[in-house]
Amino acid sequence: MKVGITLPNLGPQATRENVLKLATRAEKEGFDSLWTITRILWPLKPQSAYRATPDGSLPIEYQNVLDPLDVLVYVAANTNNIALGTSVADIFFYTPIMLAKRFATLDVLSQGRVLSGLGLGWSKDEYQASNIPFMNRGERADEFIQVMKKIWTDDIVEFKGKYYDIPASKIDPKPIQKPHIPIYLGGFSPNTFSRIVKYDLNGWLGVVGGPLEYTESSIKAIKEQASQANKNPDNFRIIMMTYPNVKEGVSSKNDKNRFPLSGTIDEIGSDIQRVKGMGVDHIIFGYNFLPIGRDVVKMIEISKELSKFAR
Numbered sequence: 001m002k003v004g005i006t007l008p009n010l011g012p013q014a015t016r017e018n019v020l021k022l023a024t025r026a027e028k029e030g031f032d033s034l035w036t037i038t039r040i041l042w043p044l045k046p047q048s049a050y051r052a053t054p055d056g057s058l059p060i061e062y063q064n065v066l067d068p069l070d071v072l073v074y075v076a077a078n079t080n081n082i083a084l085g086t087s088v089a090d091i092f093f094y095t096p097i098m099l100a101k102r103f104a105t106l107d108v109l110s111q112g113r114v115l116s117g118l119g120l121g122w123s124k125d126e127y128q129a130s131n132i133p134f135m136n137r138g139e140r141a142d143e144f145i146q147v148m149k150k151i152w153t154d155d156i157v158e159f160k161g162k163y164y165d166i167p168a169s170k171i172d173p174k175p176i177q178k179p180h181i182p183i184y185l186g187g188f189s190p191n192t193f194s195r196i197v198k199y200d201l202n203g204w205l206g207v208v209g210g211p212l213e214y215t216e217s218s219i220k221a222i223k224e225q226a227s228q229a230n231k232n233p234d235n236f237r238i239i240m241m242t243y244p245n246v247k248e249g250v251s252s253k254n255d256k257n258r259f260p261l262s263g264t265i266d267e268i269g270s271d272i273q274r275v276k277g278m279g280v281d282h283i284i285f286g287y288n289f290l291p292i293g294r295d296v297v298k299m300i301e302i303s304k305e306l307s308k309f310a311r
Contacts, residue, residue, distance in 0.1 A: 001276050001310040004033030004085065005303050006241075006286040009071045011061030013294045016074075019066075022296045023075045026082060029304060033083035033115065034075060035241075035284055036068035038090050040126055047124035052209055059289050069102050076110035085115035087205060087241055087284060088186040092121060092132045092140070096147035096164055097171065104152060104175045112176030117205040117239070118145070119186035138191055139163075145183070145199050152180035184239050190221065196236060197225045203237035203281075212260050212271065215240065216278045223279075239282040240275060244268050245290055246302055265302075269309035276310060283310050 005026050008018045023034055042063040049056030072084045084106065091099060107114040120141050121127065127134045143161040150157050151171050158168040175181045184205035185196050196204055204222055208215055223233035245262040260271050275283060285303045287293035292302065 001280055002032035002282040003303070003307045003310050004035055004083070004282065004284040005031055005299065006035045006037065006087070006284060006288055007071060007075065008288060008293060008296065009036045009066040009068060010039065010288050011064060011293065013288070013296075014064055014066045018296050019071060019075065020078055022299065023079055023082070025296070025300050026303075027079045029300060031082065031303065031307070033085055033282070033284070034072075034079075035085045035087040035117070035286075036071050037065070037087060037288065038068045038093065038119075039065045040093055041129055043123070043125040047128075048122055051122070061288055061293075069106060072106055072114075073109065076106060076113065081113070083113050083115055084110055085184075085239075086117045087239075087286075088117040088119035088184075090119050090121035090126070091144050092127065092137065093130050096144045097151065097166070100148040100151040101171070103148075103181055104173055107175040107177060107181055108173050114175070114177070114181050115184065115239075116181050117184045117186055119205075138195075142195065142199070145185075145195070145201070149180055149183075149199070184237070188218070193218070193222045193225050196222060197229050197231060200231070201236075203239065205239045205241065207241045208243070208260055208275070210260070212274055212278075215275065219278050219280070237281045238279060239284065240280045241284045241286055242272075242275070243286045243289060244302065244306055246292070265305050268306060272306060272309040 007022055008014055026034055039062045042058055046058060050058050068086050068089055076084055103114060103116050120137050124134050140163045143163050147159050147164050150159060152175050156168055157166055157171045159166040182202040184203050185192055185201055186205045206218060219238055222236055226233040226236055242261045246265060247263055261268050287299050292298050
């Protein structure tokens with residue numbers, strides 16, 4: 001598996017110095033990719049519960065988030081080879097033209113290093129602030145993705161849809177990568193998986209947020225949908241975001257309730273090997289919601305140890 005690390009673009013650790021230090025160290029140590037996350041606001045009275053916390057509350061880190069694409073432009077200027085990805089860019093914070101243009105610009109400036117992880121988002125407050133109706137977002141996403149691909153591939157771009165209307169136009173530059181920047185769609189629903197297959201996206205960008213059996217069943221669902229559509233399942237790649245919570249010297253070997261990717265280095269390493277065996281192509285280590293996320297040097301050290309189980 002390839003191995004990536006999240007950049008510190010949110011929370012109190014989101015500083016110019018930390019972003020630069022982690023990016024340059026990660027490239028020097030041979031990691032494959034760097035990733036940013038998107039959030040545009042932290043509502044005081046959220047309309048949507050946050051699925052990743054027991055009580056549905058929003059992590060305090062979401063109060064301070066550097067723009068994911070601007071951070072990657074800065075990182076591109078200070079690195080040479082490491083891939084640059086979003087995990088994920090929520091598409092409805094943008095118009096398809098502007099998001100396609102920003103990604104294409106980044107791909108040109110980075111000389112073809114971009115991985116576009118896209119998502120529909122889940123926060124009704126962010127939809128409200130973006131002036132986008134929460135209803136019918138799946139149908140709108142279908143058009144959005146089609147428009148982005150046309151902008152990146154067609155010499156003359158023209159689109160007439162229910163939500164987006166582009167007159168015949170030249171929209172350049174095109175990305176360095178051909179036929180287009182890789183597109184990985186985030187999400188957990190069957191509609192996400194069918195959208196990946198229907199529009200021939202590069203694959204799924206998932207998150208280990210529970211039992212590994214769920215991750216395995218989701219990967220199988222994507223591959224099965226590809227087979228049913230008479231498409232090669234191997235054409236759809238899998239990137240998996242993880243949040244390794246290393247508890248040094250504290251073994252959870254006999255704890256039946258141990259959360260995946262939590263425990264000693266060896267215990268987490270065993271989980272990583274299991275994820276690799278599921279057919280995951282690229283694993284991301286994320287630390288922004290953990291205490292270690294404020295220590296760039298420690299993040300690199302832990303990631304180096306864990307990457308031995310992934311290679």
